[in-house]
Amino acid sequence: MTEHTPPHVHPLDHEIDQALALFYDGDHAPIVSDMQFGEAAQWLAEIAQEHSIPIYENPQLLEQLSHLTVGDEIPTEMYRLIAEILAFAFFIQGKAPGGL
Numbered sequence: 001m002t003e004h005t006p007p008h009v010h011p012l013d014h015e016i017d018q019a020l021a022l023f024y025d026g027d028h029a030p031i032v033s034d035m036q037f038g039e040a041a042q043w044l045a046e047i048a049q050e051h052s053i054p055i056y057e058n059p060q061l062l063e064q065l066s067h068l069t070v071g072d073e074i075p076t077e078m079y080r081l082i083a084e085i086l087a088f089a090f091f092i093q094g095k096a097p098g099g100l
Helices: 039-050 059-065 076-092
Strands: 018-023 031-037
Touching (some): 018 039, 018 059, 031 039, 059 076
Antiparallel strands (some): 018 031
């Protein structure tokens, strides 16, 4: 992690055993676009890193979202938390969600 890299958002420097990807189009609630375990989780994280997609590690959040399946919208009670994470991801990439 460099001195300018915030905590939890960093290059992948260790193995992971579970990964969840979210998709947000700017108009609808974010959805679970992929969820993988074991080697497939490692592969998903590596693909994200190769495409400069920020990786945010939060085991407690992953636990809360792990009951969802691909295609599910995130629960309304998690909108604020996920919005903050997405806003931060957009910010570090120099982007803004649609309509902003």
